[in-house]
Every structure is written in structure tokens, then in C-alpha cells.
Amino acid sequence: MKTNFHIESYCSIKENKVILNGDLIVKIDVKTYSEFIKHAYKAIDIKYPKFFKMDNLSKLAFVAAEVLLGKEPTNENKNIAIVFSNKASSLDTDRMHQETINSPEYYYPSPAIFVYTLPNICMGEISIKHKLLTENSFFIFNHFNAYYLHAYTNSLLQNKKTEKVLCGWINYDGEDYEAFVYLVSQKGYWQHTTEEITRLYTI
Amino acid sequence: MSNLKEELKTKIIEQLNLEDITVGDIADDDSLFGDGLGLDSIDALELIVMLDKDYGIKLSDPKEGRKIFESIETMANYIASHRTK
Numbered sequence: 712m713k714t715n716f717h718i719e720s721y722c723s724i725k726e727n728k729v730i731l732n733g734d735l736i737v738k739i740d741v742k743t744y745s746e747f748i749k750h751a752y753k754a755i756d757i758k759y760p761k762f763f764k765m766d767n768l769s770k771l772a773f774v775a776a777e778v779l780l781g782k783e784p785t786n787e788n789k790n791i792a793i794v795f796s797n798k799a800s801s802l803d804t805d806r807m808h809q810e811t812i813n814s815p816e817y818y819y820p821s822p823a824i825f826v827y828t829l830p831n832i833c834m835g836e837i838s839i840k841h842k843l844l845t846e847n848s849f850f851i852f853n854h855f856n857a858y859y860l861h862a863y864t865n866s867l868l869q870n871k872k873t874e875k876v877l878c879g880w881i882n883y884d885g886e887d888y889e890a891f892v893y894l895v896s897q898k899g900y901w902q903h904t905t906e907e908i909t910r911l912y913t914i
Numbered sequence: 915m916s917n918l919k920e921e922l923k924t925k926i927i928e929q930l931n932l933e934d935i936t937v938g939d940i941a942d943d944d945s946l947f948g949d950g951l952g953l954d955s956i957d958a959l960e961l962i963v964m965l966d967k968d969y970g971i972k973l974s975d976p977k978e979g980r981k982i983f984e985s986i987e988t989m990a991n992y993i994a995s996h997r998t999k
Binding site for chain 2: 760763
């Protein structure tokens with residue numbers, strides 16, 4: 712289905728690589744996600760100490776958003792809704808929290824871990840950084856669902872709830888991570904269609 | 915007491931994920947919140963948990979934390995006189 716909306720830019724993060732609009736911008740040969748995401752943070756030249764306090768899912772979402780939205784909040788960036796999705800929800804952080812409360816004799820839940828036991832917190836981190844006061848939603852699917860994201864994003868734009876939508880897939884579970892995030896608005900190189908979203912996701 | 919201060923600095927850096935800060939960067943009388951190390955409200959809760967878990971000190975009134983967590987110096991003094999482990 713064709714619409715009047717377009718994809719301005721897209722970012723893919725997986726397998727130790729960050730790709731922006733099809734161009735490789737970060738690549739490093741490391742064994743762990745924590746090494747990779749820290750390297751990506753520095754390579755993209757982000758200066759935001761709170762990044763290091765975030766959980767793994769939020770770090771992934773934050774880096775992807777930084778690649779697309781730039782380093783500084785701008786007026787142009789302020790009317791952007793966020794629609795994310797994934798399969799694992801916040802399971803990785805949920806497990807960490809569970810470990811802190813498993814034993815009745817050693818029951819010390821960590822507040823810093825507990826605050827990330829919801830997947831939508833990652834959208835809050837992006838909203839804080841970019842001063843976004845717009846709508847945001849986080850959906851859980853078994854697989855990347857271009858049809859649902861396309862329909863939901865079009866609805867927000869057609870009903871003038873927002874000028875742009877930052878949307879996509881942010882999944883983290885163990886060392887398995889994948890982000891595919893794209894910015895939809897009135898203008899852009901790629902048509903905002905389910906076929907094109909799927910094509911860019913599977914490149 | 916100086917050992918305890920070093921221990922606290924190490925724990926704070928590790929447990930609060932203070933990137934690019936070393937033990938040598940934190941003076942004993944530096945403010946932990948505000949313009950000092952810039953810790954936030956979640957960090958304050960982590961410090962309360964740390965007092966309980968590592969030193970056996972339960973703060974019944976979180977407002978007590980304001981004075982206790984002013985600096986490494988005030989933390990070390992409080993822990994030294996109240997620790998149960």
C-alpha cells in the first residue's frame with residue numbers, strides 16, 4: 712500500500728555493526744555486547760554519562776536513536792513520536808532483577824536495575840535526551856512486524872498527532888541483540904510502505 | 915578510616931557505573947550529589963541498599979541519607995560508627 716509518507720533515514724545495529732542508510736558507520740571485532748555498545752557510543756561521539764547507567768535494551772535503543780536524531784536536541788526534533796517493538800520485552804533486565812531477590816536471606820533488590828524492568832523505559836531515555844513530549848508506544852511481537860508498525864505510524868501521522876515517527880525493532884536477550892529503527896515523515900528517499908520497510912529490514 | 919574511604923570510592927564507581935572516573939578523581943570532601951559527582955535519586959537508593967548489604971546499616975528514615983551521603987568523608991564517618999558487619 713502506498714502512502715504520502717516517507718522514510719527519512721534508517722539505522723540497523725547487529726553483529727557488531729552500526730549501519731546508517733545502508734552505509735557501515737561502526738564495525739568492531741569484539742566478543743561481548745557490552746564491549747560493542749560501549750565502542751559504538753564512543754565511535755558515534757555521544758557525550759551522555761547517564762548512558763552507562765542504562766540497561767542493555769536502553770543502550771541499544773539510545774545508540775540507534777542518536778544515530779538518527781543527532782547529538783543535540785533541536786526544535787525540528789521535538790515533535791517526534793516513538794513506536795518501538797520487540798520480542799524479548801525487558802526479559803534480560805527482569806532476569807537480573809530476579810537474581811537480586813531469589814534468596815530470602817540475601818534479599819537486596821537493586822533500584823538501578825528495577826527501574827528498567829519495563830521495555831518502554833528505553834523510549835523514556837530517548838525522550839529525556841531529546842526533550843520529546845510526544846506519544847510513545849512499545850509493542851511485543853514474535854517477529855519484526857512491518858504491517859503493524861506501518862499502520863500505527865500512518866495513523867499517528869494522518870491524524871496529525873505528530874510530525875515524525877521514530878519507529879522499529881529493538882530486541883535484546885542475552886548476547887542476542889538487534890535494532891532496526893527508522894524515521895518516518897512527509898519527506899524522505901524511501902516510500903513508507905510495508906514492502907519497503909521489510910526490504911530495508913532484511914538488507 | 916582511609917581504607918574505608920578508598921573502599922567506598924571503589925564501590926561507588928563500580929556499583930553506580932561511573933564511567934571514566936577513578937578513585938583518584940574523588941576527593942574525600944567532594945559533594946556526591948549536585949555539582950560534585952552528579953549522583954541522582956536512583957543512585958541515592960543504591961547507596962541505601964549498599965549500606966544495608968555491605969555494612970548491616972538500615973536507614974529507617976531516607977531523609978537521614980542527605981547528611982550521610984554528603985561526601986565520602988561523611989559516609990565513612992557514619993559507617994565507622996554504625997556498622998554491624
